[in-house]
Amino acid sequence: xxxxxxxxxxxxxxxxxxxxxxxxxxxxxxxxxxxxxxxxxxxxxxxxxxxxxxxxxxxxxxxxxxxxxxxxxxxxxxxxxxxxxxxxxxxxxxxxxxxxxxxxxxxxxxxxxxxxxxxxxxxxxxxxxxxxxxxxxxxxxxxxxxxxxxxxxxxxxxxxxxxxxxxxxxxxxxxxxxxxxxxxxxxxxxxxxxxxxxxxxxxxxxxxxxxxxxxxxxxxxxxxxxxxxxxxxxxxxxxxxxxxxxxxxxxxxxxxxxxxxxxxxxxxxxxxxxxxxxxxxxxxxxxxxxxxxxxxxxxxxxxxxxxxxxxxxxxxxxxxxxxxxxxxxxxxxxxxxxxxxxxxxxxxxxxxxxxxxxxxxxxxxxxxxxxxxxxxxxxxxxxxxxxxxxxxxxxxxxxxxxxxxxxxxxxxxxxxxxxxxxxxxxxxxxxxxxxxxxxxxxxxxxxxxxxxxxxxxxxxxxxxxxxxxxxxxxxxxxxxxxxxxxxxxxxxxxxxxxxxxxxxxxxxxxxxxxxxxxxxxxxxxxxxxxxxxxxxxxxxxxxxxxxxxxxxxxxxxxxxxxxxxxxxxxxxxxxxxxxxxxxxxxxxxxxxxxxxxxxxxxxxxxxxxxxxxxxxxxxxxxxxxxxxxxxxxxxxxxxxxxxxxxxxxxxxxxxxxxxxxxxxxxxxxxxxxxxxxxxxxxxxxxxxxxxxxxxxxxxxxx
Numbered sequence: 001x002x003x004x005x006x007x008x009x010x011x012x013x014x015x016x017x018x019x020x021x022x023x024x025x026x027x028x029x030x031x032x033x034x035x036x037x038x039x040x041x042x043x044x045x046x047x048x049x050x051x052x053x054x055x056x057x058x059x060x061x062x063x064x065x066x067x068x069x070x071x072x073x074x075x076x077x078x079x080x081x082x083x084x085x086x087x088x089x090x091x092x093x094x095x096x097x098x099x100x101x102x103x104x105x106x107x108x109x110x111x112x113x114x115x116x117x118x119x120x121x122x123x124x125x126x127x128x129x130x131x132x133x134x135x136x137x138x139x140x141x142x143x144x145x146x147x148x149x150x151x152x153x154x155x156x157x158x159x160x161x162x163x164x165x166x167x168x169x170x171x172x173x174x175x176x177x178x179x180x181x182x183x184x185x186x187x188x189x190x191x192x193x194x195x196x197x198x199x200x201x202x203x204x205x206x207x208x209x210x211x212x213x214x215x216x217x218x219x220x221x222x223x224x225x226x227x228x229x230x231x232x233x234x235x236x237x238x239x240x241x242x243x244x245x246x247x248x249x250x251x252x253x254x255x256x257x258x259x260x261x262x263x264x265x266x267x268x269x270x271x272x273x274x275x276x277x278x279x280x281x282x283x284x285x286x287x288x289x290x291x292x293x294x295x296x297x298x299x300x301x302x303x304x305x306x307x308x309x310x311x312x313x314x315x316x317x318x319x320x321x322x323x324x325x326x327x328x329x330x331x332x333x334x335x336x337x338x339x340x341x342x343x344x345x346x347x348x349x350x351x352x353x354x355x356x357x358x359x360x361x362x363x364x365x366x367x368x369x370x371x372x373x374x375x376x377x378x379x380x381x382x383x384x385x386x387x388x389x390x391x392x393x394x395x396x397x398x399x400x401x402x403x404x405x406x407x408x409x410x411x412x413x414x415x416x417x418x419x420x421x422x423x424x425x426x427x428x429x430x431x432x433x434x435x436x437x438x439x440x441x442x443x444x445x446x447x448x449x450x451x452x453x454x455x456x457x458x459x460x461x462x463x464x465x466x467x468x469x470x471x472x473x474x475x476x477x478x479x480x481x482x483x484x485x486x487x488x489x490x491x492x493x494x495x496x497x498x499x500x501x502x503x504x505x506x507x508x509x510x511x512x513x514x515x516x517x518x519x520x521x522x523x524x525x526x527x528x529x530x531x532x533x534x535x536x537x538x539x540x541x542x543x544x545x546x547x548x549x550x551x552x553x554x555x556x557x558x559x560x561x562x563x564x565x566x567x568x569x570x571x572x573x574x575x576x577x578x579x580x581x582x583x584x585x586x587x588x589x590x591x592x593x594x595x596x597x598x599x600x601x602x603x604x605x606x607x608x609x610x611x612x613x614x615x616x617x618x619x620x621x622x623x624x625x626x627x628x629x630x631x632x633x634x635x636x637x638x639x640x641x642x643x644x645x646x647x648x649x650x651x652x653x654x655x656x657x658x659x660x661x662x663x664x665x666x667x668x669x670x671x672x673x674x675x676x677x678x679x680x681x682x683x684x685x686x687x688x689x690x691x692x693x694x695x696x697x698x699x700x701x702x
Contacts, residue, residue, distance in 0.1 A: 133261045133262050134213065134259065134260065134261030134262055134263050135192075135193060135211060135212055135213035135259075135260050135261055136211070136212055136213075136217070136218045136257065136258070136259060136260065137209075137210070137211045137218075137257070137258045137259075137260045138208070138209075138210045138211075138218040138219070138221065138222075138255065138256075138257050139207075139208065139209055139210075139255060139256045139257075139287075140207070140208035140210070140222070140225055140253065140254075140255040141205070141206075141207050141208070141253070141254045141255070142205065142206050142207075142208075142226070142229065142230055142251055142252065142253050142254075143203070143204050143205045143240060143241060143251070143252050144204050144232065144233045144240060144246075144247075144248055144249065144250060144251050144252055145199075145204050145205065145206050145229070145230060145231055145232070145233060145251055146204075146231040146232060146233055146234055147201045147202070147204065147233065147234065147237055148201075148234070149229075149231040150182075150183070150184065150199035150200070150201040150204070150205075150206060151182050151183065151184065151199070151201040152184070153176045153177070153178045153184045153186075156176055156184050156186055156197075156199070156229075157174070157176045157186065159228040159229055160174060160176075160186055160188055160195065160197075161174070162228055163195075163221070163224055163225065163228050163229075164188065164190065164195065166224055167220070167221045167224060169190050169191070169192055169212060170190060170191035170192065171188055171189075171190060172189045172190065172191055173188070173189050174186065174187065174188030174189065174195075175187060175188075182200075182201045182202060183198070183199050183200055183201055184198075184199045185197075185198045185199075186198075190212060192212035192213055193211040193212045193213055194209075194210075194211055195208070195209070195210045195211075196208075196209045197209065197229075202240065203240045203241045204233050204237075204240030204241065204248075205240070205241065206229055208225060208229075211260065213261070218257060219257055219293075219296075222253075222255060226251065226253055230251040230253065231251075232249045232250065232251055233248055233249050233251075234249075235249060252290075253290075254287060254290065255287075255291075256284070256285055256286070256287050257273070257284045257285070258275055258280075258284070258285055259271065259273055259274060259275065271351070272303050272305070272348075272350055272351030273351065274351070277351035277352065278348060278351060278352050278353035279305055279348045279351040279352075279353075280351070282307075282309065282346055282348075282353065283305075283307050283309060283346065286309075288311060289309045289310060289311055290309070290310050290343075291307050291308065291309045291310075292307065292308040292309075292343070293305075293306075293307055294306040294307060294308060294345070294420055295416065295420055297416075299410055299412045299413060299416075300410065300412065301409060301410040301413070302349050302350050302386065302410065302413070303348075303349070303350050303351065304348070304349060304413065304416055305347075305348040305349075305351075306345065306346065306347055306348070306416075306420050306421065307345070307346045307348075308343040308344070308345050308346075309343055309344055309346055310341070310342075310343035310344065342358075344356045344357060344358045344359075345357040345420075345421060347360075347387075347421055347424075349386055349387065353508075353541055354386070354387060355390060355421075355424070355541075356540075356541060357421065357423055359539065359540040359541060360390050360423075360424065360540070361390070361585045361586070362537065362539045362540040362585060362586045363390070363537065363540035363541070363544060364390035364391050364393070364394045365394060365584060365585065365586050365587040366535075366537035366540065366544065366546065366586070366587065366591075367391055367394070367475060367477055367503065367505055367544075367546065368391055368394035368395055368475055368503075369394065369570075369584075369587045370503065370533075370535065370546070370548060370559075370587075370592060370595055371473055371475065371501045371502070371503035371548050372395070372398055372473055372501075373558060373566065373569050373570075373573070373592070374501050374548060374550060374555040374558050374559050375472055375473055375499060375500070375501045375555065375558075376499060376554070376558070377400045377472075377573075378398065378400055378401060378472035378473045378501075379400055379401060379402045379403070379472055380401075380402065380403045380404075380405075380469060380470070380471050380472050380497075381395050381401055381403070381404045381405070381471060381472065381473045381474070381475065382404075382405045382406075382407070382471045382473075382474045382475070382492075382495070383395065383404065383405070383406045383407065383474075383475045383477070384407050384450050384474070384475070384476045384477070384478060384492075385407075385408075385475075385476065385477035385478035386408070386410065386413065386478055387408070387410075387413045387414070387416075387417055387424075388406060388408070388475075388477050388478075389414070389417050389421075389424035389425040389437060389438070390424045391475050391477055392404060392406050392425070392437045392438070392443065393424065393425065393426070393427055393430075393437045395473075395475065396427055396430060396433050396437055396440055396442065396443070397430055397574045397575055397583055398573055398574055398575075399573055399574065399575055400573060401442060402442060403442055403444065403469075404440075404442055404443050404444065405444045405446055405471075406443065406444070406445050406446065407446050407448070407450040407453070408445055408446070408447060409447055409448070409449060409450075411447060414438065414445070418436070418438075425437045425438055427440065428578070429577045429578050429579060429581070429583065430575050430577065430578070430583065431575045431576050431577065431578055432575055433575070450488065451487070451488045451491075454488060454491035454492055454494075454495055455487055455488065455491045457491075457495070458470075458491045458492070458494040458495035459490070459491065459494045460490035460491065460493050460494040460528065461494070462494070463494050463495075464494075464495075468495075470495050470496060470497045470500070471495050471496060471497065471500065472496075472497050472499070472500055472501070473500065473501050473502070473503070474492055474495070474496065474500070474501075474502040474503070475503055476492075476502065476503065476504040476505065477505045478505070486524065489524060489525075489528070490528070493528050493529065493549075493551075496551050497551075498551065498552065499550070499551060499552045499554055499555070500550070500551045500552075501548065501549070501550050501551075501555060502525075502529075502548070502549050503546055503547070503548045503549075504521070504525075504546065504547050504549075505544055505545075505546055506521055506545050506546065506547055507544065507545060508541070508542050508543060508544060508545075509536050509538065509542065509543035509544060509545050509599075509601070521547065522534070522547065522602075522605065522606070525547055525549045528549070529549035529550060529551060530550060530551060530552060530553055531549065531550040531552070531553055531555060531556055532547065532548070532549050532550075533547070533548040533549075533559060533595075533598075534546070534547050534548075534598050534599065534602040535548070535594075535595035535596075535598075535599070536599045536602075537586075539586060545599070545602070559596065560596055561592075562589070563588075563589030563590055563592070563593050564589060565589070566588070566589035566592045566593075567588055567589040570584070570587075570588065570589075603619065607619065621657070622655065622657075625653070625655050625656050625657060626653060626656040626657070627656070627657045627659060628652060628656055628657065628658050628659075629659070629660050630658075630660065633648055633649060633650060633652065633658070634646050634647065634648055634649060634658075635647060635649050674696065674700075677695065677696050678696055
């Protein structure tokens with residue numbers, strides 16, 4: 001070596017050398033080793049293997065390695081996925097960053113936002129507030145998936161990398177573990193949160209868990225999850241856990257989407273995907289239904305969501321399926337048959353249910369016809385709401401109607417209804433009516449603001465202010481419109497003719513717990529109208545409540561008409577169908593008879609006043625008061641003038657009841673109801689057989 005020299009041995013004589021020793025400069029040695037290390041590392045970086053992001057469809061040899069992650073490019077404080085991997089033709093200098101660079105270049109602080117669609121936007125370290133503790137959670141279960149795919153850790157790793165790439169999330173790391181004898185468990189750490197899934201190859205099942213506080217809506221990932229992970233089961237393989245009636249090679253998906261974390265009450269109330277919204281309850285958070293998204297879009301006025309949903313374990317037709325089926329209603333051939341089962345198409349505006357195609361006719365019949373038949377001969381009708389095609393269809397069934405003004409401030413919504421819910425505006429089966437209700441000559445669609453229209457043309461005190469004719473009936477199917485302004489309500493009442501009628505859908509019956517809101521509605525109408533009725537229809541969705549108000553007492557006679565009188569009015573005042581079938585699925589004299597009696601909740605609402613109305617004191621039997629029957633407390637007498645009457649034989653205390661004792665605590669049970677109960681004990685399985693049977697025996701005895 002160059003840096004050595006021989007050292008003399010002091011103990012040796014001049015003629016004998018016992019050993020040789022050399023000195024080394026340690027500084028030069030360290031420099032030499034360091035230079036060798038630098039050269040080796042540089043050569044390895046230049047000529048070593050390049051990590052490429054694999055494709056799920058590529059062969060296993062070209063699939064992504066388990067530790068591959070998308071690269072990130074930082075621009076002006078934002079972070080976006082760099083879709084061009086190292087070594088591609090994405091431009092000069094393109095390279096994939098290391099994990100350390102990824103983490104170093106990203107701030108975990110996020111801007112405070114009011115909408116879930118904005119959560120997780122990444123900003124520069126030096127800007128922004130701490131992010132809100134809220135996000136989205138998507139759970140997905142699939143069955144009838146390929147055995148070989150579910151047992152291939154490399155294929156699953158490639159799929160998870162590709163899924164995260166195309167959904168624009170940031171995968172920091174992930175790991176897939178092969179289980180014995182079969183199955184794979186994978187977990188991935190996202191910048192936004194995490195993703196994990198587990199597979200059962202023999203059963204053909206994979207279960208997903210994806211949570212993120214990022215800005216990308218997770219529902220958009222559903223079709224991509226099905227694309228990359230829904231590989232159909234191979235023919236000849238065992239069925240797995242699929243239902244016996246389904247095709248074992250068709251992948252079945254069930255999922256649930258929830259908003260997680262903490263948000264203010266205002267944020268929750270305004271968010272269409274909040275778990276208290278109708279959209280969430282019926283679709284997003286309901287694991288027991290299969291669901292297909294038809295359209296979800298934002299118009300200039302509102303959010304529109306339309307979904308097809310069907311109970312996953314449904315074994316037979318609904319009454320509406322049987323009405324459209326080839327056999328009579330109740331035919332045993334419908335039982336346990338899926339051939340004629342159809343999904344229910346649900347229509348939501350801003351997260352609130354508007355209608356479902358299997359019950360919307362019940363809803364719109366209940367909204368329109370009680371008010372129409374409460375008027376002697378309605379000619380001019382106004383409809384207020386959003387997308388009220390169903391109400392228009394029902395109004396056009398009345399022969400007396402000459403003009404219908406439908407107020408709608410969202411033109412695009414009508415086009416959506418025509419395309420995706422055509423049954424709402426289908427008038428083909430109504431004689432003398434255009435095929436599309438919007439096109440009927442009696443229909444006028446007014447795109448102006450309803451509040452401005454009514455306030456400019458009518459007043460509750462002066463009535464008509466301009467040249468616009470008054471209305472015989474006004475149908476309001478939008479609670480928000482009704483609540484927006486007392487001025488609107490006053491103007492609408494001022495626009496009614498002398499015997500005018502107004503009906504308002506005040507919302508779901510489940511919302512009656514909000515007594516202040518509904519009490520205010522009832523009180524406003526009661527102070528302005530001579531007669532007010534309330535009724536419910538519980539055969540549509542979760543049930544709806546309605547308020548009918550009349551300017552004249554004359555509508556009471558028609559409201560309380562007997563069943564056969566209502567049936568006659570329906571027959572004589574409505575158009576015939578073109579195919580000879582009935583145009584009504586629910587409304588008749590019997591239905592109107594049920595509307596005559598105020599629901600218990602509304603009765604409670606009416607009586608919660610100070611001072612309490614006198615009639616509310618007699619809502620129930622006061623067990624502290626005496627019950628006096630005719631036989632024990634009265635007798636027939638003739639006075640000196642020869643007049644015969646019934647007189648009390650003793651003093652009767654104020655508040656006592658004069659009624660047969662057995663009638664004061666009786667239960668009226670029609671014969672057909674009793675027969676149905678008897679039939680239920682033998683044909684309907686369940687845990688209540690004994691209770692029903694005991695009740696039937698009690699009814700027969702007493």
